Amino acid sequence: DIQMTQSPSSLPASLGDRVTITCRASQDIGNYLRWFQQKPGKSPRLMIYGATNLAAGVPSRFSGSRSGSDYSLTISSLESEDMADYYCLQSKESPFTFGSGTKLEIK
Amino acid sequence: QVQLQQSGAELVKPGSSVKMSCKASGYTFTSYYIYWIKQRPGQGLEWIGRIGPGSGDTNYNEKFKGKATFTVDKSSSTAYMQLSSLTPEDTAVYYCARGTSDYWGQGVMVTVSS
Numbered sequence: 001d002i003q004m005t006q007s008p009s010s011l012p013a014s015l016g017d018r019v020t021i022t023c024r025a026s027q028d029i030g031n032y033l034r035w036f037q038q039k040p041g042k043s044p045r046l047m048i049y050g051a052t053n054l055a056a057g058v059p060s061r062f063s064g065s066r067s068g069s070d071y072s073l074t075i076s077s078l079e080s081e082d083m084a085d086y087y088c089l090q091s092k093e094s095p096f097t098f099g100s101g102t103k104l105e106i107k
Numbered sequence: 108q109v110q111l112q113q114s115g116a117e118l119v120k121p122g123s124s125v126k127m128s129c130k131a132s133g134y135t136f137t138s139y140y141i142y143w144i145k146q147r148p149g150q151g152l153e154w155i156g157r158i159g160p161g162s163g164d165t166n167y168n169e170k171f172k173g174k175a176t177f178t179v180d181k182s183s184s185t186a187y188m189q190l191s192s193l194t195p196e197d198t199a200v201y202y203c204a205r206g207t208s209d210y211w212g213q214g215v216m217v218t219v220s221s
Contacts, residue, residue: 001169034208036152043202043211044144044152055209087152089208095168096142096154 002027002090006099012107013078021073023088023099028069032092035064035073038085047086048073080106109133111203113212119193120221126189127215129203136184137161140206143177143188146214147199157206158186193219 003026013019023033035048046055048064051071061076075082083106088099114128129141143155156167158177165177174197176189190197200214 036208038152043214044204045211046208049208089152089154091208094166095156095170098152098154101151 001095002029002093002097004088004090004097004099006088006102008102009100010103010105012105014107015078015080017078019075019078019104021086021088021102021104023071025069025071025090027093029090029092031066032090033064033066033071034089034091036087036089037082038087044087078104109205109210111205111210111212113201113203113215116216116218118218118220121194121219123193124189124191125193125217126187127201127217129186129188129212131184131186131205134205136179137181141177141179141186142204142206142208143175144202144204145199146202147196155188155201160184160186190217193217195219 005024007022011019031051033051036044037047038044047058047062049055051066052064063074065072083104086102090097110132112130117125119125137160140157140159142157145153145155154168155171155175158165158179160179178187186203198219200216202211202214204211
């Protein structure tokens, strides 16, 4: 199975900060990488697909990038509504696998 | 508008089975995979597998083979997942999602307890 190593597991940050979350793939997944946001008691929400494409309705302060086997989700200027858990998912090869998650919280 | 409406919460006994539903609306049901995802309390997301409603083709995470079974009813645009031989480790919220991951059901809380 493809392993997705996500870091950090917890990210304290202040409003207005630029923050980055990273997932490293254990094998080549091309651009088959999605990012999700999940708030307590809610279903996950697709934020980024194809590693770099913003999903519908997602604010432009979110962006996705790739460098080799490292995939990043960046929030350019943190807002209070961004405090949530974030997960990456590789959809290159079955079984699809999620990263372990990052809890973004107010410092 | 696209919606995935899941069935209600379940409280079941160890050793039993449960079957949950995911009713799709607002799009062509047979054109997209349905994914099933598990989330244990306070834990991360785990991909159980997927079914192609048009073909009935399935892919299971090896970890869930023998545990989960996917079916669909094309006439009602509904996907089902049955979980068998339930143990407390199966206590979780189970989500269905459209294959493009852009639409998710609200989740089904399954509690396995005697």
